[in-house]
Amino acid sequence: MLHANHLTKIYNTETTALQVIDDISFEVMAGEFVCIVGPSGCGKTTLLRLLAGLYPPDIGEILLNNRPLLAPSAEIGLVFQKANLMPWRTVFDNVRLPLQVHHLPAGVIKQRVDDALELVGLTEFAKHYPRQLSGGMEQRVSIARALAYQPKVLMLDEPFGALDALNRERLNEELLRVWRIHGQTVLMVTHDIHEAVFLADRVLVLSQRPAKLVQDISIPLTRPRNLAIRYKPDFSKLAYRVRQAIQ
C-alpha cells in the first residue's frame, strides 16, 4: 500500500546543510499498524512529514497504492505532535474542518463528526472550546479530526508524548479499538518503546541523525491486546529487543 524508496532529506539553512534522513526504504501493507521509534532529534517527524507529502524528499520516492505521492493526499490523515487545534473553533467545528475543506454536504458532515466524536468519547464536549479541555481530551479531538475524513492511512506523530503514563495507556487502548473498527493502515511515530510494542504489528527502529533504518522488528503478540499483556514476559522480551536496536 505504502512504499518508501531510498528516502533522503537534507535541510538547507543559510549556513549549513543538515542531512536528516539517509536512504530509508520500507513497505507498509494495507491495514498494518507500524510504529517508528528512534532517539529524539533523529528525524522521526521529518520522515512522517515526508510520508504525508508535506514536502518532497531530496532523493527517493514515496508510492501510495503504486502511485507517486507528490503532495498531501485525501487518503492520508495526519495527527500532529501537539493537538494543533484551532482555539476559535469548538470541538465539533475542529473535527468538522477537514470535511468543510473538502466541501462535503452538511448532512454527511454532521453524521461523520458525531460518529468520530463518539468514537473518542467526546460527544458531550462537542460545544466546548479547546481551552476548556485537558491535554488528553485535546489529543483525542485531533485524532477524531483525522478520523472524520475516513482516511485509508492514519499518520500520527508522537500523539501522546505530552500525556502522563496512565492517560497514555488509556489512549493507546482507545486507538487500538478505533483501528480494529475501521482497519486503516496506521503509521505512528513514538519515542516510547513500550507504547510501540503494545500497539504495533511492526516496529521500525531508526538510528541517530541522519536517520537510517536499522531494524524492522515484527511484534507477534496476539490481538486484541489489553493492559495485562504489558506485564507478560513476551512483551518485555520484545521491548528489550527494540531497546537494544536503539543506540
Add this chain to the structure above:
Amino acid sequence: MISTQTRQQFTSKITFKPFVDNWKRYIDMFLLPFVLTLFTLSWQLVVWINDYPTFILPTPVDVIYTFNKVLLDGTLWHHTQVTLFEIFLGLTLGITTAMLFGYGLAKSHLLEKILAPYLVAMQSIPVVAIAPLIIIWVGSGYLSKVLICALIVFFPVLINTVIGIRSVEPNLYDLMRSLQASRWQIFTMLELPAALPILLGGLKIGVTLSVIGAVVGEFMGADEGLGFLINQARGLFNTPLVFVAILTLVIITLSLYGLVTLLENRLLRWRK
C-alpha cells in the same frame, strides 16, 4: 465560567458574601453617574467662586443650554453628520488599504524590504504636517478630510495586520496543507480568525484616531463639520459652543470604540 462557579460555591458557604456582592454591584451602577455629577458640580462651583466670564470658562448650565439650542435648530446635527461621513469613508479607506498592505507585507519578505522604510518614514511625519499638503493637492472639500483620516488610521491597522498574520501557528499551516486547503480556504479558515484578536486591537486604536484625523482636516480648511464648528465658535468667542462640539466628538469616539468592543465580544467569545 469556572471562576463564577467557584465564587458561587464560596458565597453559599460564607453568609455575608452576597451582601458584599450586592454592594459591589451597587458601586458599579452608581459610580459613573456619581463621579459625573460631582465633576459637574465642582466645575459650576469653580466658575461661580472665581467669577470667570463665559468666554473664558462657561458653566455646565451654559454648555447644556447651548447644546439644547444647537440641537434643536439642527446646526449640531448638520456638522456632526458631515464629520461622521468623513470618518466613515476615511475608516473604510484606511482600514481596507492597511489590511491589504499588511497582508502583503506579512506574506512577502521582498515586499517588506521594499516598502517598510517608506512606511516607517511616513509614520514619522506628524499628520498635521501632511494635512496642508493634502488640502493643496485635493482641495478643501470632504475628500481631503477622508484622506487625512485614512492616513492616520492606516499605520496602526497595518502594523497589527502584519503582527496578526505573522502570529499564525506554523503547525496550523501544515494542517491546512495536509488537508489540501486552497489559498482562499487558508485565508478564511485560518489566517483571518487567527489574526482577528490582534486585528481588532488595531481597529480600536484606528477608530479613535479617525476622529482626530477628520477634525485635523477640518481645522485646516473647511466650511462644515465639527472641527469647523470649533474653529468658528472660537472666532466668535462662543466658548460654550466649543465645549458642545468637543463633547460631541467625545461621544462619537466613545461610540466607535464601543462598537469595536461589541464586535470583539461577539467574535472573540471563544477566549472567555
